[in-house]
Amino acid sequence: MFVQTFPITRGDFDTAGEASSKIKNMLKKLGISPRIVREVAITAYEMELNLVIHSLGGELKLEVRPKSIELTAKDNGPGIEDIKLALKEGYSTASESVRNMGFGAGMGLPNVVRHCHNFHIESELNKGTLIIAGYSLDEKED
Numbered sequence: 001m002f003v004q005t006f007p008i009t010r011g012d013f014d015t016a017g018e019a020s021s022k023i024k025n026m027l028k029k030l031g032i033s034p035r036i037v038r039e040v041a042i043t044a045y046e047m048e049l050n051l052v053i054h055s056l057g058g059e060l061k062l063e064v065r066p067k068s069i070e071l072t073a074k075d076n077g078p079g080i081e082d083i084k085l086a087l088k089e090g091y092s093t094a095s096e097s098v099r100n101m102g103f104g105a106g107m108g109l110p111n112v113v114r115h116c117h118n119f120h121i122e123s124e125l126n127k128g129t130l131i132i133a134g135y136s137l138d139e140k141e142d
């Protein structure tokens with residue numbers, strides 16, 4: 001199994017996107033099919049940006065197994081009050097300054113759901129959020 005963890009710093013827009021870019025390159029090197037690489041890259045980017053923008057900091061973890069890939073985003077708060085609402089297209093609590101940087105369309109989490117095979121989210125206020133996006137690698141059409 002291949003595992004790599006990337007610490008993600010809150011508010012660090014200079015390095016935002018680097019972890020997901022590394023993940024994409026790692027998967028390419030591991031010979032994962034381009035279609036899955038593209039899907040995982042989209043998910044990794046949305047998870048990473050959410051950690052930068054909405055969390056107090058956390059980590060993004062990539063796990064590659066023979067028949068599956070798992071991406072995990074785990075943070076130290078502040079947690080999500082209403083998960084169902086957070087998953088709705090267009091819902092965002094992003095600040096004006098973050099919106100001016102081009103984020104905050106409220107499409108990140110819906111994109112993650114759309115671009116993974118298994119989605120898990122749990123969150124506790126003042127504690128943190130855990131999101132897992134899973135991919136199955138034994139599809140014949142790959």
Ligand SMILES: Nc1ncnc2c1ncn2[C@@H]1O[C@H](COP(=O)(O)OP(=O)(O)OP(=O)(O)O)[C@@H](O)[C@H]1O
Pocket residue numbers: 046050051053054055075077078079080086087091092093094102103104105106107108109110129
């Ligand atoms: N790790 C997190 N911690 C706390 N709140 C979060 C976290 N991730 C997402 N959220 C909440 O869920 C909302 C929806 O997230 P989503 O990624 O869909 O949209 P966005 O980040 O606001 O905008 P976009 O992703 O389109 O730039 C966020 O605005 C925020 O309120």
Ligand SMILES: [Mg+2]
Pocket residue numbers: 046049050107108109
């Ligand atoms: Mg987002």
